[in-house]
Amino acid sequence: MATTSYWADNYVEKKTTGKAAIRRIRPGQRIFIGSSCGEPQHLVSELYLASGQYTDIEIVRIMALESTPLSLIAEKTHDQGLNIRSFYLGSGKPSALAKYKRFITPINLSAIPRLFKSRKLPIHVALIQVSPPDDFGWMSLGISVDVTLSAALSADLVIAQVNPQMPRVLGRSFIHVNDVDVIVEFNEPLLTVGEMPELEATNMIASHIKRLVDDGSTIQIGLGATAKAILSVLSDKNDLGIHSQFLMDPIMHLVSKGVITNRKKGYNEGKIVASNAMGTRDFYEYLHDNPSIEFFPSDYV
Incomplete structure (x- = not known):
């Protein structure tokens, strides 16, 4: 050792x-x-x-x-x-x-x-x-x-x-x-995930899930086109919180719109909590030294 x-x-x-x-x-x-x-x-x-x-x-x-x-x-x-x-x-x-x-x-x-x-x-x-x-x-x-x-x-x-x-x-x-x-x-670009396709099926799923998400909810989100579609329809919600294994680009956009505030989580208030991120280079720059986001191991998240 x-x-x-x-x-x-x-x-x-x-x-x-x-x-x-x-x-x-x-x-x-x-x-x-x-x-x-x-x-x-x-x-x-x-x-x-x-x-x-x-x-x-x-x-x-x-x-x-x-x-x-x-x-x-x-x-x-x-x-x-x-x-x-x-x-x-x-x-x-x-x-x-x-x-x-x-x-x-x-x-x-x-x-x-x-x-x-x-x-x-x-x-x-x-x-x-x-x-x-x-x-x-x-x-x-x-x-x-x-x-x-x-x-x-x-x-x-x-x-x-x-x-x-x-x-x-x-x-x-x-x-x-x-x-x-x-x-x-060794300096090299990190692996990135580009824009995901917009599919009719994922949009339909997202529209159904949107009705189940109340203002002030804390959400966990997965990966892929369905997760992206769900996040994209939450722009009219208020005071959402994030406690999720994975983060991706749409989270950044919801924070900038004031949709995600993490004020009502009841745990780790004021903080986005995650253990992994997959997205674009701009998203990785957003994560750098960002005091509103904390990463923890999977057994905590």
């Missing part, structure tokens, strides 16, 4: 390249990869390039946009080189998910942090992406706190991609330089 000393010295000593960092992985290990749009793409790309050297590697994640096709490697090697365990299907068409359905292990997101911390599912290596450290050595997990924080704090080896494009979000989102074993500085 990481040793404790002056964090700035530690940071310099731990810096290396992505290629060198991935070489520290050993056959037979279980590797956690940061979630969804918070995926450390550079580290995953280096893992992909080195995958032919490994056997019996298990990838653990809750959701991936497959910026690097690790699932393809698992298929080609018949899981001998690399296998994947995904805890979350995400929002998508069943036909698109069916191909890799065998990788899914159903479980409540709130149960995963305890699974890691209790070592019932030990994590040997955690590949995470963080913001640059602040003056005290704290780095934010940004748009991917969810189960990533518990994976990092319980892993035997933590490899962090430090990316200045990762927003620094507030709440329980931080990991200290002293708790990371390897630092890889």
Whole structure:
């Protein structure tokens, strides 16, 4: 595990390249990869390039946009080189998910942090992406706190991609330089989710749900076109609150219109609470150092 000393010295000593960092992985290990749009793409790309050297590697994640096709490697090697365990299907068409359905292990997101911390599912290596450290050595997990924080704090080896494009979000989102074993500085755009299609079916669903949402309600929202349609019809509501695993762009627009105030939540009042965000670059900039938004692990949210 990481040793404790002056964090700035530690940071310099731990810096290396992505290629060198991935070489520290050993056959037979279980590797956690940061979630969804918070995926450390550079580290995953280096893992992909080195995958032919490994056997019996298990990838653990809750959701991936497959910026690097690790699932393809698992298929080609018949899981001998690399296998994947995904805890979350995400929002998508069943036909698109069916191909890799065998990788899914159903479980409540709130149960995963305890699974890691209790070592019932030990994590040997955690590949995470963080913001640059602040003056005290704290780095934010940004748009991917969810189960990533518990994976990092319980892993035997933590490899962090430090990316200045990762927003620094507030709440329980931080990991200290002293708790990371390897630092890889790499600047690259975060994964984003573009405009979702407007469908008649989702608009109809949204119109029905709108009648069930009272002023002052606290809402949890999922991902996808239906969630976007629901948020888009709530613009005439008042004093809504957000306590949700996921955040996306329409939330930002409802805040700017004064629809979301979080004044009547009764818990975490005045704050949007979430554990993961997927959206556009503008949305990520909106999240950066925003005191009205706090990110927490999935077992809290």
